[in-house]
Amino acid sequence: MQAFVDAALYDPGEGFYATGGQAGRRGDFITAPEVGPLFGAVVSNAIDHWWRLAGEPGRFVVAEHGAGPGTLARSVTLAAGACLTAGALEWVLVERSDAQRRAHPVASHLRSVSSVDPGEQVDVVLANELLDNLPFGMAVMRDGQWFERCVDIVDSAFTLVDGDEIPPLPAVPDSSPDGTELPVATAAIDWVREQRVAHPDARIVLFDYAAPTEELVTRAGGWLRAFRDHTPIDDWLADPGQADITIDLPIEPFDELGASRISQADFLREHGIDDLVAEGVRIWNERASLGDLAALRARSRVTEAEALLDPAGMGGFTVFIW
Numbered sequence: 173m174q175a176f177v178d179a180a181l182y183d184p185g186e187g188f189y190a191t192g193g194q195a196g197r198r199g200d201f202i203t204a205p206e207v208g209p210l211f212g213a214v215v216s217n218a219i220d221h222w223w224r225l226a227g228e229p230g231r232f233v234v235a236e237h238g239a240g241p242g243t244l245a246r247s248v249t250l251a252a253g254a255c256l257t258a259g260a261l262e263w264v265l266v267e268r269s270d271a272q273r274r275a276h277p278v279a280s281h282l283r284s285v286s287s288v289d290p291g292e293q294v295d296v297v298l299a300n301e302l303l304d305n306l307p308f309g310m311a312v313m314r315d316g317q318w319f320e321r322c323v324d325i326v327d328s329a330f331t332l333v334d335g336d337e338i339p340p341l342p343a344v345p346d347s348s349p350d351g352t353e354l355p356v357a358t359a360a361i362d363w364v365r366e367q368r369v370a371h372p373d374a375r376i377v378l379f380d381y382a383a384p385t386e387e388l389v390t391r392a393g394g395w396l397r398a399f400r401d402h403t404p405i406d407d408w409l410a411d412p413g414q415a416d417i418t419i420d421l422p423i424e425p426f427d428e429l430g431a432s433r434i435s436q437a438d439f440l441r442e443h444g445i446d447d448l449v450a451e452g453v454r455i456w457n458e459r460a461s462l463g464d465l466a467a468l469r470a471r472s473r474v475t476e477a478e479a480l481l482d483p484a485g486m487g488g489f490t491v492f493i494w
Contacts, residue, residue, distance in 0.1 A: 212247020238302030239265035290370035309356035437487030
């Protein structure tokens with residue numbers, strides 16, 4: 173399963189991200205940075221806060237993993253926070269896809285790489301909707317036992333088949349029906365462990381959609397989604413490399429790794445989204461008659477905030493923090 177997902181997303185010749193797949197209104201799906209610049213402005217506030225907690229060092233390195241085409245880096249640059257204007261911020265866009273890296277913005281405080289070396293100075297490890305996009309496994313319960321789900325070719329088509337028996341999954345309710353399928357986020361968990369070892373002194377902040385296993389059981393496989401051109405793909409196995417594939421993460425393994433967590437809405441409020449919206453309303457009231465770009469950007473903060481704070485949508489996402 174993991175090998176199939178990895179190839180479908182990241183194969184350098186035919187994978188989704190190598191053949192033009194990406195986030196954005198002109199891409200295939202929308203994440204928080206693509207809603208508008210407000211998310212990046214709040215992240216800029218958070219970076220300033222962490223920089224001050226660190227004593228305002230002359231060099232403060234933020235490694236954004238899964239940077240995609242660089243939308244968040246652009247928004248943080250536009251926000252021009254204190255860490256950036258002081259010349260301390262070094263933003264490292266970490267992106268596995270060559271095609272995505274070619275779209276990265278260029279500035280003196282930005283650096284585009286495919287990976288970060290262990291031991292390299294990193295003050296903040298940041299990722300937005302990366303973990304859900306790492307290769308995942310799947311398990312199914314048959315007669316009270318758990319089995320790995322594998323991808324095989326049957327009648328010239330990719331299909332799911334049962335594999336070897338595996339140990340029981342944690343936090344699964346006893347009442348779960350036979351045939352229950354659940355994601356196994358092994359690669360995501362390993363990635364977090366690797367970052368903690370590689371950068372033991374770094375703050376790790378990860379935005380993603382996640383839920384308790386008990387809730388995932390009730391979704392009957394609805395925890396897996398595939399998109400292309402903002403359109404859901406029902407058969408994600410049918411045409412590998414032609415769709416983004418993501419899962420809702422089970423929360424419990426990250427709790428076991430010692431993460432603290434809050435909702436994305438609470439994180440955004442903690443770092444000043446309400447003040448930024450109020451500022452936007454004030455600027456709009458002052459400049460509405462001009463209708464210039466500054467006025468339009470200010471006005472858009474209201475609608476952006478509604479999307480980012482919606483508890484049934486992005487506001488309900490989880491922020492894992494170490």
